[in-house]
Amino acid sequence: MLSKKCKYAIHALVYLAEKYQEGPVHIQEIAEKKHIPKKFLEAILLELRKAKVLGSKKGKGGGYYLDQKPTAINLMDIIRLMDGAIAMLPCVSLNYYEPCEECRNEKACGIREAFIKVRDETLQVLGGSTLDKILKREKSLAIK
Amino acid sequence: MLSKKCKYAIHALVYLAEKYQEGPVHIQEIAEKKHIPKKFLEAILLELRKAKVLGSKKGKGGGYYLDQKPTAINLMDIIRLMDGAIAMLPCVSLNYYEPCEECRNEKACGIREAFIKVRDETLQVLGGSTLDKILKREKSLAIK
DNA sequence: TCATTTATCTACTAAATCAGTAGACTTTAA
DNA sequence: TTAAAGTCTACTGATTTAGTAGATAAATGA
Structure with a gap:
């Protein structure tokens, strides 16, 4: 959350x-x-x-x-600034990587794959959600 | 996290x-x-x-x-049990829905769309990650 | 029946994080 | 030079996280 x-x-x-x-x-x-x-x-x-x-x-x-264009600011950046990592596991985070202490051998961990996929898809969506798009969406919803 | x-x-x-x-x-x-x-x-x-x-x-x-088959238990269920909501916003959660106090009018909120998409894709991946798949993955990684 | 082994339950606790608040200080425009 | 803004430091209370301690209950087998 x-x-x-x-x-x-x-x-x-x-x-x-x-x-x-x-x-x-x-x-x-x-x-x-x-x-x-x-x-x-x-x-x-x-x-x-x-x-x-x-x-x-x-x-x-x-x-x-x-200080930047609304097309240049997206949810991914904002969330990283405010809350830190977006990934669900530290060992899978691109910007805030940390090894999971529980995993003795990260390479052999069968759990990471799913979380890498979640991370990538999440970044895709959030990275594409720029302020201008949110604003446009807001305006189109206001009309209805 | x-x-x-x-x-x-x-x-x-x-x-x-x-x-x-x-x-x-x-x-x-x-x-x-x-x-x-x-x-x-x-x-x-x-x-x-x-x-x-x-x-x-x-x-x-x-x-x-x-108490269930390894094909019947997935990450989505485990995470919901342990940590609660999977969605990044309460107003977008399927199982733990709560209105966002900040949003006076949820219907007109331009932010939710992206988080609904993130939620759906996340559930897709986590729901498909069953214990047996994780185990298989673990075994295939162990060989290398 | 009794001792042992295991899960179950109740009740704490320390540390960290979250969600703020208070108040003094600094800069700028009119 | 004074009023209106942002800036900075330092608290605070509530909640959550990550445990620990110790007593109780149930099953087994000798």
Whole structure:
């Protein structure tokens, strides 16, 4: 399961994608529109800024804005930033690999195959889910 | 990520699948062979027994054994039993559904689509990963 | 029947993670 | 120079994870 932090991050980013190139949006506004505790959101946005996903501006008229195009930010990247590994087993993770202590011999482990497949298919879907696609989907659903 | 409990359960079940129809295997043996803390394993096996995945026999010559064919037990079922939902979002879970509080209107949420796809593909792979297949895989890897 | 062997049950516990909150500090624009 | 923003450090309470300890119950076989 994704953490709340991660879900909040996704929602905030979708909101910022909606306002792409309209100048900085302040935390308060995002927090209200997306029903996210403001203080918590602060920490999340700061983290996304440090990861170069967001840019920020201080002082009056300041706020956060997407530092990349909505077509360049996808769920895979966001989840990795917020929650770490996407794979279901550490020994199968591409970005957060760690050996499973239980497995004495990883090469001979019959369990990994399935989880490698799950990982690859998951990355395929999440990697393809960019902010602009989510936004388009949202708009098409709103019409109905 | 799967919990250790879940990984232990999978390893224990693969071990029991190897001994299928050879009579009860006692906890101590599984714990040693699979490097699982015995007391922890006790609780896990008990849970699997209550879920009718395992059967048990008390007293001398007792132990645990698979109560179903190795072709009938798969990773999807084991993970659900041990860790709960497989989906990455509660609002997308088939067996452990819960609305996401952040989403005021689930029908109009543009995020869910991707996670539904991930869920379906994951279930497909995990549901097809039966104990006998894992065992076969393990044996073919051991030869190399 | 009694001792032994095994699973079963109840009840803790320590450590880590999650989901925040509080409050001081810094930068910027007007 | 003051108000409005983001930034930073440091807590906190609740929950989950990964166990452990110890008593109890049932089956077996001598």
